[in-house]
Amino acid sequence: MPGLLARIAAGDTLCGDGAWGTQLMAHGLKPGDSFEEINLSKPEVLAEIAAHYVEVGAELITTNTFGASPLNLATHGLAEKTEEINRAAVRAIRTEVEGRALISASVGPTGKILTPYGDTDPAVVTDGFSRQIGALIEAGADLICIETMMDLEEARLAVAAARSRSATIPLVATMTFNATPRGFFTTMGNTVEQACSVLVDSGADLVGSNCGNGVETMVELAREFAAHTRVPIVIQSNAGLPENRGGELHYPESPEFMAERVDALVDLGVAVIGGCCGTGPDHIRAIRAAIDHHRTAAS
Numbered sequence: 001m002p003g004l005l006a007r008i009a010a011g012d013t014l015c016g017d018g019a020w021g022t023q024l025m026a027h028g029l030k031p032g033d034s035f036e037e038i039n040l041s042k043p044e045v046l047a048e049i050a051a052h053y054v055e056v057g058a059e060l061i062t063t064n065t066f067g068a069s070p071l072n073l074a075t076h077g078l079a080e081k082t083e084e085i086n087r088a089a090v091r092a093i094r095t096e097v098e099g100r101a102l103i104s105a106s107v108g109p110t111g112k113i114l115t116p117y118g119d120t121d122p123a124v125v126t127d128g129f130s131r132q133i134g135a136l137i138e139a140g141a142d143l144i145c146i147e148t149m150m151d152l153e154e155a156r157l158a159v160a161a162a163r164s165r166s167a168t169i170p171l172v173a174t175m176t177f178n179a180t181p182r183g184f185f186t187t188m189g190n191t192v193e194q195a196c197s198v199l200v201d202s203g204a205d206l207v208g209s210n211c212g213n214g215v216e217t218m219v220e221l222a223r224e225f226a227a228h229t230r231v232p233i234v235i236q237s238n239a240g241l242p243e244n245r246g247g248e249l250h251y252p253e254s255p256e257f258m259a260e261r262v263d264a265l266v267d268l269g270v271a272v273i274g275g276c277c278g279t280g281p282d283h284i285r286a287i288r289a290a291i292d293h294h295r296t297a298a299s
Contacts, residue, residue, distance in 0.1 A: 004060070004102055004143050004170040005205060008232050008271045013295070014220075015105070015288040016236055016274020017058035023049045024064070034076035036068045039085050043092035050093035056102050057288030060272065061101045062145070063089040063246065066108035067138065070128040071120075075111075082128075083135040090139035104172070105141035105159055107132060108148050124159055127163055129161035143170035147236075148211045148276075150176050152190040155201050170236055172272070173204040176212040177183035177221060187258045190223065196229035208234030211276045214241060214253050215261045222268045232271035239278030251278025255286035262290035 007014060024035055027045050038045055050061050068086050078085065083111040090103060097103050110128065112120035133144055144162045147259070149155035155173055162171050175195050177184040184192050198209050207223045207229055215237040225233045237258065239251035265277055273291065275283045 006217040016058045016060045017053040018275035018279035046092040050096040056285035060104040065089045066106045071110040086135035087139040102142040105136035107146045115209035129158045145172040145176045150187040159202040172206040173199045174210040192224040193228045206232045210236035234272040236274040236276045255283040259290040
């Protein structure tokens with residue numbers, strides 16, 4: 001099937017998938033477990049989740065590698081299995097995805113704070129990202145998605161590591177922003193304008209935001225991105241902000257509520273629309289239907 005950049009260049013809007021963490025927890029994983037170890041022990045679970053997302057219309061399927069950098073894996077004693085775990089994640093979903101969707105290789109933050117604010121050497125972070133991303137590319141990922149970044153410098157290192165591994169693989173970079181009275185900022189104080197400039201200059205083909213906000217706030221974030229960059233935009237909203245109900249987290253935005261904002265996102269030039277925390281196959285089915293309706297109306 002056509003690659004990500006070719007489809008976007010042709011004017012298409014693609015539907016991403018939804019959250020993976022909640023789907024894995026539905027299969028028995030618990031907070032504190034290594035979600036990435038399941039790539040080795042239960043790859044059939046990954047295939048099942050991927051199949052569900054493909055069936056409802058997702059055109060990009062995420063690998064279970066968000067925390068599969070060596071620095072993250074080290075907390076579970078798995079750093080030496082970095083390449084094996086990342087390759088296994090791609091392999092586990094390839095059969096379900098091949099010819100029907102693109103494999104989007106997830107790369108999340110390390111959970112460390114870089115010097116001089118923290119104690120982690122940027123060179124160590126870069127090397128870890130390079131190991132992870134190299135394995136994902138070798139295994140056949142269709143694109144790299146560096147996501148949920150809150151420190152622009154760490155995101156830059158990840159983008160640079162990806163580009164050192166491949167000059168041509170499509171590269172997405174998304175950050176998480178907080179809405180404040182002064183505008184949108186990451187936890188480390190980075191603005192949308194700064195993110196656009198640094199990430200694109202470092203080699204990202206698409207930029208945008210995921211996590212941290214419901215879809216209405218993400219529409220406003222998309223407007224900010226559209227004002228500061230000419231590259232395609234990616235938006236992956238939470239299903240609202242989580243609420244504690246009886247000791248369990250509940251995300252309030254329904255599939256229909258999120259789908260009603262798709263036209264606004266497409267009109268702002270968003271090229272990939274998916275879901276993050278709190279979203280599942282029902283949300284993605286509704287988002288895909290809204291994208292298809294917009295495609296039909298525009299033709």
